[in-house]
Amino acid sequence: MNILEFFKRKNSGSVAKDRLKLLLVSDRANCSPEIMDMIKNDMIHVISKYMDIDRDGLDIQISQTKAEDGHLVPVLFANIPIREIKNKI
Amino acid sequence: MSEVIVITSGKGGVGKTTTSANLGTGLAMLGKKVVIIDTDIGLRNLDVVMGLENRIVYNLVDIIEGKCRMKQALIRDKKYSGLFLLPSAQTRDKNSVTPEQMKKLVETLKDEFDYILLDCPAGIEQGFQNAIAGADRAFIVTTPEVSAIRDADRIVGLLDANEINKKQLIVNKVRMDMVHKGDMMSVEDVMEILAVDLLGVVPDDENIVISTNQGEPLVGNKTLAGTAYMNICRRICGEEVPLMDLAAKNNIWNKVSRMFHR
Numbered sequence: 549m550n551i552l553e554f555f556k557r558k559n560s561g562s563v564a565k566d567r568l569k570l571l572l573v574s575d576r577a578n579c580s581p582e583i584m585d586m587i588k589n590d591m592i593h594v595i596s597k598y599m600d601i602d603r604d605g606l607d608i609q610i611s612q613t614k615a616e617d618g619h620l621v622p623v624l625f626a627n628i629p630i631r632e633i634k635n636k637i
Numbered sequence: 638m639s640e641v642i643v644i645t646s647g648k649g650g651v652g653k654t655t656t657s658a659n660l661g662t663g664l665a666m667l668g669k670k671v672v673i674i675d676t677d678i679g680l681r682n683l684d685v686v687m688g689l690e691n692r693i694v695y696n697l698v699d700i701i702e703g704k705c706r707m708k709q710a711l712i713r714d715k716k717y718s719g720l721f722l723l724p725s726a727q728t729r730d731k732n733s734v735t736p737e738q739m740k741k742l743v744e745t746l747k748d749e750f751d752y753i754l755l756d757c758p759a760g761i762e763q764g765f766q767n768a769i770a771g772a773d774r775a776f777i778v779t780t781p782e783v784s785a786i787r788d789a790d791r792i793v794g795l796l797d798a799n800e801i802n803k804k805q806l807i808v809n810k811v812r813m814d815m816v817h818k819g820d821m822m823s824v825e826d827v828m829e830i831l832a833v834d835l836l837g838v839v840p841d842d843e844n845i846v847i848s849t850n851q852g853e854p855l856v857g858n859k860t861l862a863g864t865a866y867m868n869i870c871r872r873i874c875g876e877e878v879p880l881m882d883l884a885a886k887n888n889i890w891n892k893v894s895r896m897f898h899r
Contacts, residue, residue: 559819564783565826571783572790572830 569612577610577622584608587624595628602629639747642754642873643772643801647788649759651780652809655845655854656866657756658686660776663856663870665720669751672711674743675725676768677758678734684724688715688852698726701738707745721750731763736770743771752873761795769796774803776836780810781822790831805836807869812841813883824880837869840883 588608595601608626615621644657654675661673675683678698684690695710700723714720726733746753757768769775775796779789789806796804808824815821822830824838842862848855856866861883868878 561781561816561819561822561826564781564822565830568783568786568830571787575787575790576794 573610573612573622584610591626591628598634599630600632600634602631605629639750640752640774641743641747641772642752642774642776643757643769644754644776644778645757645765645768645792645796646759646778646785647761647792648779648785651778651785652839652845653759653778654682654686654756655849656776656778656807656809656839657683657754659854659856659862659866660870660873661720661722661752661754662687662714662717662854663867664752664754664873665714665717666857666867667870667874668719669874670719670749671752671754672721672723672746672750673754673756674723675756676739677756677764678725678729678731678767679727680758681725681727683756684712684722685852686849687722687854689722689724690852693724696724696726697742698729698733701734701742731758731767734767736766739767740771761791765795769799769801772801774805775801776805776807777831777833778807778809779827779831781808781816781824781827786822786827786830793831793833804833806831806833807837807839808835809839810841811838811883835880836872837865838880838883839865839869 588606591608592601592603592606606626606628608624610622611625613621613623644653644660646653654677657673657675661671664671673683673687674697675681676697677683681696684693689712692712695705697710699705700707700710711721711723714722743753743755753771755768755772758764777789777792777796779785793804806828808827811824812821816823824835828835840861842860844855844860845862854866855863856870857863861881864881868881871878
């Protein structure tokens with residue numbers, strides 16, 4: 549290990565914490581990739597009725613957010629790029 | 638009023654049995670009537686940790702199968718007359734007992750004891766289901782390691798599913814020197830990740846090995862771990878005891894080395 553690496557080294561404790569946080573989100577959600585795909589397709593189906601969306605740019609994932617009481621709760625996060633909003637309803 | 642507490646962790650080797658023995662002994666030292674049940678059928682260990690291995694005649698499975706009465710199987714502790722051990726069977730497997738049978742057995746002990754501690758086996762199979770069946774409170778033992786914390790999180794979920802809502806965390810084998818260097822997750826980190834109330838912190842202490850060698854729990858003596866366990870016992874009894882300062886060495890050298898590691 550050279551001197552530069554020595555000073556740049558990230559503490560293994562925080563590495564562990566970051567890894568665990570990510571890991572536990574998927575552990576807790578217990579959501580298989582197949583189910584995530586099904587959710588994604590259903591969302592595309594529903595939203596397409598009202599908006600023209602970019603299907604390839606669509607991204608959904610389960611992550612965590614702080615609830616009002618300060619506890620972390622899982623959230624379904626969806627990023628859906630809109631091409632055009634259909635005005636005729 | 639009697640309280641049934643399961644001591645569990647998911648992962649093996651984090652200190653469930655040591656914690657059970659020390660908390661049981663500590664509560665007895667505080668004048669409570671305590672029974673500790675070893676629910677790890679097939680891998681009996683609590684008896685050696687408590688130094689009672691030579692006194693076993695009957696065990697948990699014998700009671701359930703009606704081969705003996707409860708009084709015959711309970712082993713009184715060497716030092717404390719209010720402390721009893723109900724040993725597990727060594728030559729049977731965990732499927733010889735069902736959760737319903739465990740629940741019934743625990744019920745029959747409630748009249749006589751203030752605290753019934755259940756030392757849970759590692760894993761989440763039948764043995765775990767048996768151990769938590771009669772419990773109304775759970776202590777989750779973990780260490781500041783990724784594997785232990787991941788398993789603890791799974792256990793929290795399973796306890797939730799079984800409607801055991803009184804859950805508290807014991808963080809074991811903490812090495813403050815490593816935490817200060819940033820090479821071990823702190824107790825705060827562990828609590829943030831698991832989001833469970835903290836009951837106590839036990840430092841990594843070589844005296845634990847010595848006390849296990851001798852078959853005498855170290856709770857209540859002057860060692861770091863002995864003090865930590867006694868603090869936990871007093872908290873269980875409702876006392877407010879602040880977390881002890883785990884030798885936070887704040888000398889110049891530590892400060893300088895922390896600066897470089899940040």
